[in-house]
Amino acid sequence: MTRVIQAQFSLMVEQLARLTSESAPDQPLYRVELPLPAIALKGFLASQSIKEKAYWSDRDGDYSVATLGYSWSETLSSRKDISVAFANARTLLGSLPELSGARCLCYLSFSDNIECIWPSFGYGRIILPLVEVVESRKGHVLGVNLRSGNDIEWQSSLRKAVEVIQSLTWQQQLPVINVQTTLNGYMPSYNDWKEMIANAKNAFATAYLKKVVFSRETRLDINGQLSSWSLLHAWKQANPQSYQFWFQGDNEVFLGCSPERLVKRLENVISTEALAGTIVRGFDSTEDDQYAQALMNDRKNLHENRLVLDDICTQLASLCQTLEADRSHSIVKLRHIQHLRYQIRGVLNESVHDEHLLQALHPTPAVGGTPRHEAMSFIAKHEPYARGLYAGVCGTLSVQKSDFSVAIRSARLTEQSLRLYSGAGIVEASVAEDEWLELDNKIATVVDILSCQRDQKYNVQVWS
Structure with a gap:
């Protein structure tokens, strides 16, 4: 099974490499998806050394996502930033086709009182993953979200996504507590x-x-x-x-x-x-x-x-x-x-x-x-x-x-x-x-x- 997973990630790298010869699409965000066999998301993330990673799963078993790298993120310093930051995320995601699987992850602190905030996280953040593995009732999907506002941003996104995928290891077993x-x-x-x-x-x-x-x-x-x-x-x-x-x-x-x-x-x-x-x-x-x-x-x-x-x-x-x-x-x-x-x-x-x-x-x-x-x-x-x-x-x-x-x-x-x-x-x-x-x-x-x-x-x- 691991060989099949690796093959799909390799196929994604090939698709991204082909896109480097093309100009940036006329939209701020472009998404590439490939199907994957079942993959242990938390075990997979545990084996990765990249710092930009996150995980979220709903309570109904409908959607889980393991993320690697940031395609876009916005830091919030207080409640006043919520409106603009979330509107920016909605505008960015709205440039994709309606049935696109792209979602942002976010966190917000309990309070924006400076004495209540943990410095290492700040008040809040919205994250659009660069590379993600999504698990739903329909199966597993490998997705890559590429910024494409201009040719420089486009090529940078492609290069970073390839670097992230090529740095991955394939261990999926969780360590013993x-x-x-x-x-x-x-x-x-x-x-x-x-x-x-x-x-x-x-x-x-x-x-x-x-x-x-x-x-x-x-x-x-x-x-x-x-x-x-x-x-x-x-x-x-x-x-x-x-x-x-x-x-x-x-x-x-x-x-x-x-x-x-x-x-x-x-x-x-x-x-x-x-x-x-x-x-x-x-x-x-x-x-x-x-x-x-x-x-x-x-x-x-x-x-x-x-x-x-x-x-x-x-x-x-x-x-x-x-x-x-x-x-x-x-x-x-x-x-x-x-x-x-x-x-x-x-x-x-x-x-x-x-x-x-x-x-x-x-x-x-x-x-x-x-x-x-x-x-x-x-x-x-x-x-x-x-x-x-x-x-x-x-x-x-x-x-x-x-x-x-x-x-x-x-x-x-x-x-x-x-x-x-x-x-x-x-x-x-x-x-x-x-x-x-x-x-x-x-x-x-x-x-x-x-x-x-x-x-x-x-x-x-x-x-x-």
């Missing part, structure tokens, strides 16, 4: 956490704030080699109905396996959700159902979820021709926890685009709080670390389809440390000890993977 981790503290500490919640309750009493989401960074020191790709693969095995994302920063990566959708758009039809309210899973089906029933009748969690639902519907009302939400909540079950969810659907007004949706929805009260501005200010004042991309946005966008996830259940990995992120919605009825335990439950999947690394259930030496 073989590390020892040591807890190196929490930010905030438990005592600081209790004080933060007490401050929030004082704000609730004045009606200045209804809900705020506080979060925690759990710091682990690493002894050994931890492959981010192997971790991501095991994470997905544990929580299969989740988005996956992986982005490269300066000497660190941001990765995650999030159950939460921010918004998905197909033409002018959108779907989103209010995902808030949490309880643990049971040890067997009977206990699990009992916990689920308790969650569906818990006043504190129902209130928390309703605040999120009402805010999302309010934000979307002026952008949609029609908008409807489920009449009752449902349960989303993950490996260690389960959540309350309301699903929301709408039809957009004309001239409403992805940037309008992101400006309206991000960050939702599920990760920030309500009222939104007051909650964001409260977090900036009381949370003692930089969230960066945690609780931000990771997704894909194109003219026809876009899909954005909320970047929860995420981690930041350097050579010697792993930082895990979790948050809890704080309302008037919250208890500090219970919310701290919820933070533990939300990182339990990764802790379990690392502690059970030799278990057969986390054998990552397989195709992903």
Whole structure:
């Protein structure tokens, strides 16, 4: 099978070489595609040394992409840049035929407050891959996106694409997770956490704030080699109905396996959700159902979820021709926890685009709080670390389809440390000890993977 894959990549190089004798097409972007046999995307990316790579997969199993090199990218320094950057991406992608498979990847931080941003990633970025392998229900496709605004840009794109392909190695097997981790503290500490919640309750009493989401960074020191790709693969095995994302920063990566959708758009039809309210899973089906029933009748969690639902519907009302939400909540079950969810659907007004949706929805009260501005200010004042991309946005966008996830259940990995992120919605009825335990439950999947690394259930030496 590897020989067939190599042959298709070689065929792509031949096609690109032939294009060097032609003038730049009369359009800003040109795409070349070839079919591929099945390829293990995460294993394939793990073996590549190129720095410009990324990965994204939707939670429904419809679309995954492994990217190598950037054909075009735009860096965002604040929320104010969202409108122009996304319009630029839409214009570029709109120059391709309607059924083209090209999409951009993007990430946005939780906040554009300079003290909240991770320097190695900045506030946000939109990326059009140069070389990509796309996996969908129709099979695998090798795609190359070539900039063609002029002859110089055209020849440069062709040359860079050939260099990327010729530098590839063909190993697809993921490394074994073989590390020892040591807890190196929490930010905030438990005592600081209790004080933060007490401050929030004082704000609730004045009606200045209804809900705020506080979060925690759990710091682990690493002894050994931890492959981010192997971790991501095991994470997905544990929580299969989740988005996956992986982005490269300066000497660190941001990765995650999030159950939460921010918004998905197909033409002018959108779907989103209010995902808030949490309880643990049971040890067997009977206990699990009992916990689920308790969650569906818990006043504190129902209130928390309703605040999120009402805010999302309010934000979307002026952008949609029609908008409807489920009449009752449902349960989303993950490996260690389960959540309350309301699903929301709408039809957009004309001239409403992805940037309008992101400006309206991000960050939702599920990760920030309500009222939104007051909650964001409260977090900036009381949370003692930089969230960066945690609780931000990771997704894909194109003219026809876009899909954005909320970047929860995420981690930041350097050579010697792993930082895990979790948050809890704080309302008037919250208890500090219970919310701290919820933070533990939300990182339990990764802790379990690392502690059970030799278990057969986390054998990552397989195709992903």
